[in-house]
Amino acid sequence: MAAAAGEPEVIRDKAAMRAWSRRRRAEGRTVVLVPTMGFLHEGHLSLVSEAAATAGPIAVVVSIYVNPSQFAPTEDLATYPSDLAGDLRKLASTGAVHAVFNPPDLYVRGGTAVGASAGAAVSCLEAAVGGDGHETWIRVERLEKGLCGSSRPVFFRGVATVVAKLFNIVEPDVAVFGKKDYQQWRLICRMVRDLDFAIEIIGSEIVREADGLAMSSRNVHLSREEREKALSINRSLANARTAALNHSNSASEHIKKQIVQTLTEAGGQVDYVEIVEQESLVPVETIDRPVTICVAAFFGKILAVLVGDSPLEDG
Amino acid sequence: MAAAAGEPEVIRDKAAMRAWSRRRRAEGRTVVLVPTMGFLHEGHLSLVSEAAATAGPIAVVVSIYVNPSQFAPTEDLATYPSDLAGDLRKLASTGAVHAVFNPPDLYVRGGTAVGASAGAAVSCLEAAVGGDGHETWIRVERLEKGLCGSSRPVFFRGVATVVAKLFNIVEPDVAVFGKKDYQQWRLICRMVRDLDFAIEIIGSEIVREADGLAMSSRNVHLSREEREKALSINRSLANARTAALNHSNSASEHIKKQIVQTLTEAGGQVDYVEIVEQESLVPVETIDRPVTICVAAFFGKILAVLVGDSPLEDG
Numbered sequence: 001m002a003a004a005a006g007e008p009e010v011i012r013d014k015a016a017m018r019a020w021s022r023r024r025r026a027e028g029r030t031v032v033l034v035p036t037m038g039f040l041h042e043g044h045l046s047l048v049s050e051a052a053a054t055a056g057p058i059a060v061v062v063s064i065y066v067n068p069s070q071f072a073p074t075e076d077l078a079t080y081p082s083d084l085a086g087d088l089r090k091l092a093s094t095g096a097v098h099a100v101f102n103p104p105d106l107y108v109r110g111g112t113a114v115g116a117s118a119g120a121a122v123s124c125l126e127a128a129v130g131g132d133g134h135e136t137w138i139r140v141e142r143l144e145k146g147l148c149g150s151s152r153p154v155f156f157r158g159v160a161t162v163v164a165k166l167f168n169i170v171e172p173d174v175a176v177f178g179k180k181d182y183q184q185w186r187l188i189c190r191m192v193r194d195l196d197f198a199i200e201i202i203g204s205e206i207v208r209e210a211d212g213l214a215m216s217s218r219n220v221h222l223s224r225e226e227r228e229k230a231l232s233i234n235r236s237l238a239n240a241r242t243a244a245l246n247h248s249n250s251a252s253e254h255i256k257k258q259i260v261q262t263l264t265e266a267g268g269q270v271d272y273v274e275i276v277e278q279e280s281l282v283p284v285e286t287i288d289r290p291v292t293i294c295v296a297a298f299f300g301k302i303l304a305v306l307v308g309d310s311p312l313e314d315g
Numbered sequence: 316m317a318a319a320a321g322e323p324e325v326i327r328d329k330a331a332m333r334a335w336s337r338r339r340r341a342e343g344r345t346v347v348l349v350p351t352m353g354f355l356h357e358g359h360l361s362l363v364s365e366a367a368a369t370a371g372p373i374a375v376v377v378s379i380y381v382n383p384s385q386f387a388p389t390e391d392l393a394t395y396p397s398d399l400a401g402d403l404r405k406l407a408s409t410g411a412v413h414a415v416f417n418p419p420d421l422y423v424r425g426g427t428a429v430g431a432s433a434g435a436a437v438s439c440l441e442a443a444v445g446g447d448g449h450e451t452w453i454r455v456e457r458l459e460k461g462l463c464g465s466s467r468p469v470f471f472r473g474v475a476t477v478v479a480k481l482f483n484i485v486e487p488d489v490a491v492f493g494k495k496d497y498q499q500w501r502l503i504c505r506m507v508r509d510l511d512f513a514i515e516i517i518g519s520e521i522v523r524e525a526d527g528l529a530m531s532s533r534n535v536h537l538s539r540e541e542r543e544k545a546l547s548i549n550r551s552l553a554n555a556r557t558a559a560l561n562h563s564n565s566a567s568e569h570i571k572k573q574i575v576q577t578l579t580e581a582g583g584q585v586d587y588v589e590i591v592e593q594e595s596l597v598p599v600e601t602i603d604r605p606v607t608i609c610v611a612a613f614f615g616k617i618l619a620v621l622v623g624d625s626p627l628e629d630g
Binding site: 014018106107108131132134135136137138139140141142143160161164165168169171190191193194195196197198279280 | 329333421422423446447449450451452453454455456457458475476479480483484486505506508509510511512513594595
């Protein structure tokens with residue numbers, strides 16, 4: 001039903017965005033949101049395809065917004081890649097996107113910037129916000145911990161909060177998230193359940209480059225050599241999958257060690273390797289049910305993409 | 316426009332509630348929510364009147380739900396008064412309420428109850444929730460601190476979270492909160508702003524008994540003697556107002572001392588007395604702009620109602 005979308009309408013204002021969605025819903029359309037931070041690649045476009053496959057008359061909205069509150073001051077907000085013109089061309093070429101929501105800023109900035117209280121983890125947003133500025137945060141207290149949450153203490157707080165804001169502005173019936181960001185996807189599902197958002201969350205499968213690297217906007221920062229090395233993530237996961245499927249050794253500790261070894265030998269600096277239950281993200285000791293292997297490693301200065309896999313799903 | 320409401324429809328199911336609201340909105344009505352914890356008194360009914368005064372065709376929903384997550388395990392969840400039949404009679408008699416939302420439980424309970432981590436403040440909800448149970452919380456980080464937040468560390472977290480849930484279930488256009496719970500009202504306004512809820516918040520003025528005590532469901536627990544004593548809150552605020560309006564002494568410290576003295580002499584045990592800016596709730600040293608005086612004190616075992624006042628508003 002999305003074939004007739006043509007050139008997407010670009011909307012920058014919150015109230016205009018909400019009014020647009022309400023008009024579409026009043027026409028009987030299902031509003032489908034694909035939240036992104038821009039610099040779109042095939043992975044994002046696969047989310048759009050997933051959105052376009054929603055049954056019945058639909059209105060597909062892609063949001064493009066680099067959310068400052070999910071970056072710590074030490075992280076790469078300033079160098080996060082962007083290319084709005086290119087993004088709009090790519091989205092138009094799909095013929096499946098009806099509107100692009102590209103707001104200038106989604107947070108109320110306070111009068112006086114205040115420093116963080118001693119020892120508190122703060123985001124790039126809080127470094128600039130004080131006084132009567134933004135102060136409401138959503139925390140998914142168990143799922144935000146561990147994995148990427150260990151080294152990025154404000155990341156999931158920022159993600160949950162901006163996604164709730166986007167949900168309240170766009171008022172979608174359906175929203176599509178990539179399973180590449182596995183912890184994020186699970187966390188959003190939990191937030192939707194716990195806060196009773198009337199939104200169906202669709203998890204879209206990982207899209208990989210021809211060489212097997214999971215697609216990510218940050219891949220552009222990888223040198224050719226680093227990229228070669230980053231492929232070790234995929235290789236190590238394939239090996240782990242084989243090992244688990246063959247039941248040659250189903251102890252998590254053993255498989256994790258093998259992965260760490262593969263990554264380290266390839267020159268990666270391992271952030272974490274965990275084998276977890278698929279919904280709770282609680283680490284398992286033995287692989288005796290569907291699990292996800294989560295891996296994050298630095299190659300050069302770039303934290304290579306977190307990759308989820310499910311060795312027993314087709315076992 | 317609410318005169319024809321008659322007997323309100325009682326709805327217990329989340330999905331049915333949302334469907335009801337969407338039908339009303341599709342008819343062109345403004346959906347107005349009055350959230351309560353039941354055991355209704357004239358104060359609540361004044362919120363209903365406020366709701367009924369909304370312009371245009373409306374649909375008024377009163378929610379009745381005692382929210383476990385805003386009570387600490389040491390607080391009075393178990394003895395919080397309730398009278399659903401009486402509540403429904405009172406609401407029907409207003410002729411202004413179209414639906415009552417009275418859900419059995421709004422939280423997902425987990426498989427295994429887990430203890431709180433050492434030293435963490437927990438609510439009555441968390442005492443019963445573990446495993447995959449509810450874990451998403453909204454915090455309004457500055458406004459939740461101080462005043463009632465000092466002695467009730469999980470209170471506003473529970474309030475913000477349940478109100479967001481009610482907003483997502485009922486999907487109102489307007490919601491009415493009493494200014495008696497001044498900090499709560501300001502905090503909800505801030506949450507709505509920060510998370511971009513498409514809801515207009517109306518603050519309704521305090522309703523007092525004939526003797527001047529602000530109406531509160533918990534007043535029923537006061538003995539006649541304690542009630543007499545609790546009137547000292549109102550008396551002390553009236554004196555403070557007079558003092559501030561006369562500019563006899565505008566130092567907050569001075570006025571606060573007088574209030575504490577009046578309350579203590581009446582046999583109350585003061586929880587806090589603060590004079591704060593009206594939006595930020597930041598304490599002021601000198602009363603030279605519109606402020607609110609916030610007072611909470613125990614009479615017997617009952618924390619007497621927090622009362623806001625604005626000495627300079629008509630000065």
